[in-house]
Amino acid sequence: MKDVMIIANPSSGQKQAEDYAQQAKEILEANGRFATINITESGDDVVKFAQEAARETYNTIVILGGDGTVSLLASGLKDEDYRPEIAILPTGTVNNVARALNIEINLDKAVKDLPNLTPQSIDAGLVNDQVFLSLVSTGTIPESVFEVNEEEKERLGPVAYLVEGIQALNEQKSYRFSLNIDNKVDEFELDLLLIGVSSSVVGLTNFFKDASYNDGKLHIFGLKKTTLGDRVGSIANWIFDTEKVQNNGVLTVDAKNIKIELLNQDGSTHVAVDGDKGPSFPVEISVLPNYINVLTPEQK
Numbered sequence: 001m002k003d004v005m006i007i008a009n010p011s012s013g014q015k016q017a018e019d020y021a022q023q024a025k026e027i028l029e030a031n032g033r034f035a036t037i038n039i040t041e042s043g044d045d046v047v048k049f050a051q052e053a054a055r056e057t058y059n060t061i062v063i064l065g066g067d068g069t070v071s072l073l074a075s076g077l078k079d080e081d082y083r084p085e086i087a088i089l090p091t092g093t094v095n096n097v098a099r100a101l102n103i104e105i106n107l108d109k110a111v112k113d114l115p116n117l118t119p120q121s122i123d124a125g126l127v128n129d130q131v132f133l134s135l136v137s138t139g140t141i142p143e144s145v146f147e148v149n150e151e152e153k154e155r156l157g158p159v160a161y162l163v164e165g166i167q168a169l170n171e172q173k174s175y176r177f178s179l180n181i182d183n184k185v186d187e188f189e190l191d192l193l194l195i196g197v198s199s200s201v202v203g204l205t206n207f208f209k210d211a212s213y214n215d216g217k218l219h220i221f222g223l224k225k226t227t228l229g230d231r232v233g234s235i236a237n238w239i240f241d242t243e244k245v246q247n248n249g250v251l252t253v254d255a256k257n258i259k260i261e262l263l264n265q266d267g268s269t270h271v272a273v274d275g276d277k278g279p280s281f282p283v284e285i286s287v288l289p290n291y292i293n294v295l296t297p298e299q300k
Contacts, residue, residue, distance in 0.1 A: 002034075002036075002053075002056050002057065002058045002059070003033050003034040003035065003058065003059050003060065004028055004033050004034065004035035004036070004058065004059065004060045004061075004062060005035070005036055005038060005049065005052075005053040005058045005060070005061050005062070005084075006021050006024055006025060006035055006036065006037045006038065006061075006062040006064070007038050007040060007046060007049045007050070007053075007061060007062070007063050007064065007065075007073065008020070008021035008037065008038070008039050008040065008064040008065075009040050009046065009063075009064060009065035009066075009069045009091070010039060010040070016091065016107070017064040017065070017091050018039060020064055020089055020091070020107050020111055021037050021039070021062075021064055022037065023111045024062055024064075024089060024111050024114060025037055027111060027112065027114055027115065028062075028114060028115065031115040033060075033115075035062070043069075043072050046063075046065070046069055046072045046073050046076060047072060047073075047075070047076035048076075050073045050076035050077050051076055051077070051080060053084050054077055054080035054081075054082050054083055054084060055080070055082075057082055057084075058084045059084060059085065060084055060085050060086070060087060060295070061073065061084045061085075061086050061087070062086075062087045062088075062089060062114070063086060063087070063088055063089070064089045064091050065090075065091055065092060066090065066091060066092015066093055066094065066095060066275070067092055067094060067095065067096050067097050067133070067134050067274040067275055068092070068273075068274050068275055068276040069092065070086075070088055070097050070098075070133055070274075071097075071131060071132045071133045071134065071273065071274045073086065074086075074124055074131045074132075074133050074291070074292060075130050075131035075132070077131075077292065078126075078129075078131050083292055083293075085119050085292075085293040085294070085295055086292060086293070086294045086295065087114060087117060087294070087295040088101070088103055088294065088295075089107060089110050089111060089114075090103060090104075090105055090107070090110065091107065093275075094202055094203050094275065095203070096134045096135065096200050096201065096202060096203055096274070097133050097134050097198075097200075097274075098110075099200055099203050099205050100134070100198040100199060100200035100205060100213060101120070101122070101198075101213065101294060101296045102296060102297055103296060103297065104297070113297060114295075116297070117295035117296055117297060118295065118296065118297075118298060119293040119294070119295055119296075120213070120214075120293065120294055120295075120296045121214055121290045121292070121293050122197075122198075122213040122214055122290070122291065122292060122293075122294050123197050123198075123213055123214055123215070123216060123217075123287055123288060123289050123290065123291055124197060124287075124288040124291035124292065125195070125196075125197045125218060125285055125286070125287055125288065126285065126286050126287075126288055127271065127273060127278060127279060127283055127284070127285045128279045128283055128284060130273060130278060130279065131288070131291070132197070132273050132274050132278075133197065133274065134196065134197065134198065134200070134274045135194060135195065135196045135197075135201060135202075135272075135273075135274060135275075136194075136195045136196075136271050136272070136273055136278065136283075136285055137192070137193065137194045137195070137271065137272045138175065138192075138193050138260075138262075138269075138270075138271045138272065139175060139190060139191050139192035139193055139223070140174075140191055140192065174189050174190065174191050175189070175190055175191070175193075175262060175264065175269075176188070176189045176190075176262070176263040176264045177189075177190060177193065177260055177261065177262060177263065178260070178261040178263055179258060179259075179260055180257075180258065180259035180260075181220070181253060181255045181257075181258050182255045182256060182257055182258075183257075187263065188222060188224065188251060189224065190222045190223060190224055190251070191223045191224070192221075192222065192223035193220070193221070193222045193223075193260070194220070194221040194222075195218050195219070195220050195258060195285055196208055196211070196218070196219045196221075197213065197218060197219070197287065198211060198212065198213045198219075199211040199212060199213075199219075201221075207221075208221070211254075214289070214290060216256070216287060216289040216290075217254045217255065217256065217287060218254065218255050218256065218257075218258060218285060218286075218287050219252075219254055220251070220252065220253050220254070220255060220258065221250070221251070221252055222250065222251030222252070223250060223251075224250065224251060256286065256287050257284070257285070257286045257287075258284075258285045258286075259282065259283070259284045259285075260281065260282060260283050260284075260285070261281060261282040262281040262282070265281060269281055271283055
């Protein structure tokens with residue numbers, strides 16, 4: 001059995017991933033571990049290296065990247081008989097997975113934490129045949145995320161998404177969905193639909209108030225078609241946990257499986273998977289309980 005494979009995505013983290021990969025190798029080896037570094041050139045490389053680590057039975061994969069890279073790694077391990085434990089050094093724009101697991105966002109601190117982390121079993125989600133560790137979303141706001149280019153991500157960070165999201169809220173476009181939630185079918189007209197596997201959404205670590213990363217559930221939030229003022233109010237009320245949210249245009253439910261069909265589809269419309277463009281409709285999403293072990297700080 002081999003020890004540690006470090007996989008670094010140099011396109012995230014303001015091009016610092018390779019430097020932090022070397023720092024991670026040095027601090028691990030100073031603590032009695034043995035590490036090799038693999039630098040990716042594409043998403044295919046993330047999958048290739050993940051599968052190599054599984055088939056050569058590495059103890060640990062250290063992944064440097066954002067939410068999309070981390071979920072791509074998890075997806076690459078889907079059909080493997082053995083899955084190494086994962087350590088995350090978050091170099092992305094939002095780093096929602098790391099935030100949900102209380103992993104340091106400051107990379108200097110995160111690297112120093114590596115020898116002291118402990119494994120935690122977490123759930124994942126499966127959208128069609130793609131694994132995700134954070135969020136599937138659809139609607140005007142997720143569509144706007146596709147318009148955020150790499151330069152804007154590097155320059156503005158999460159603010160780039162916020163700017164696009166605010167502009168998208170003002171659009172009149174809405175979506176009519178057929179939702180089959182644990183075999184109960186209903187139709188909804190929604191501006192926004194989120195399906196998460198943890199409590200955290202785009203860095204808001206308590207968005208789904210009673211959720212955890214190992215509760216075996218999908219957590220669903222829908223924003224119903226209303227006026228702009230009501231939409232903004234509904235989101236604010238939900239985030240700040242006010243009583244008004246119960247009758248202010250929000251759909252919330254937990255589930256194990258959800259099938260989504262877009263009824264007013266015009267052309268090919270895609271869901272977003274951890275901020276990246278995912279499959280087109282219809283989609284089927286299910287929870288994968290205790291999918292993988294992630295190394296995290298001691299949970300308070």
